[in-house]
Amino acid sequence: MSPTPRTAVFPGSFDPLTNGHVDIIVRATRLFDRVVVAVAMNAEKTPLFSIDERVGLIREVFRDHLSVQVDTFNGLLVEYARQQGASALIRGLRAVSDFEYEFQMALMNRNLAPGIETVFLVPAFDLTYLSSSLVREVARFGGDVSQLVHPKVQQALKRKFGT
Numbered sequence: 001m002s003p004t005p006r007t008a009v010f011p012g013s014f015d016p017l018t019n020g021h022v023d024i025i026v027r028a029t030r031l032f033d034r035v036v037v038a039v040a041m042n043a044e045k046t047p048l049f050s051i052d053e054r055v056g057l058i059r060e061v062f063r064d065h066l067s068v069q070v071d072t073f074n075g076l077l078v079e080y081a082r083q084q085g086a087s088a089l090i091r092g093l094r095a096v097s098d099f100e101y102e103f104q105m106a107l108m109n110r111n112l113a114p115g116i117e118t119v120f121l122v123p124a125f126d127l128t129y130l131s132s133s134l135v136r137e138v139a140r141f142g143g144d145v146s147q148l149v150h151p152k153v154q155q156a157l158k159r160k161f162g163t
């Protein structure tokens with residue numbers, strides 16, 4: 001009998017997907033059979049990219065990765081993870097500044113769903129300073145983001161800002 005496939009959910013806003021996210025997703029595929037990249041619909045932010053645009057970009061970037069699926073979710077993350085049959089939530093930890101928020105969230109999620117573990121992955125060293133908000137800001141003012149995002153995302157940013 002083959003073992004039960006292991007699923008992890010990688011949740012976030014992905015506004016937009018950065019090379020830091022890509023790095024974490026690829027690392028997660030080495031640990032899990034199926035990685036569901038779950039774009040949050042109810043984040044209390046006004047996003048630059050619509051939910052469909054964000055999902056579309058992630059799907060394009062991971063089109064050749066059969067173990068990566070891209071989806072949206074609404075409401076509680078742990079409920080969505082349960083529906084997906086996930087045993088783990090993936091989060092990227094870049095710096096100490098991420099730690100408090102991530103620790104709080106991991107403990108709250110464990111409180112809500114004790115059977116689901118949060119797994120923190122550390123991105124490649126040269127991507128640790130990277131965030132979607134910095135990418136948006138640099139791109140808004142016409143700066144070069146080619147080292148920070150996939151070419152498809154770079155094109156989408158250029159279209160968005162007319163740069």
Ligand code: PNS
Binds near residue numbers: 013077104105108
């Ligand atoms: O990329 P982000 O914006 O840091 O992702 C935050 C996200 C979407 C993972 C978080 O806000 C979330 O899980 N939202 C869903 C609602 C929920 O379950 N909240 C309780 C978490 S403790």
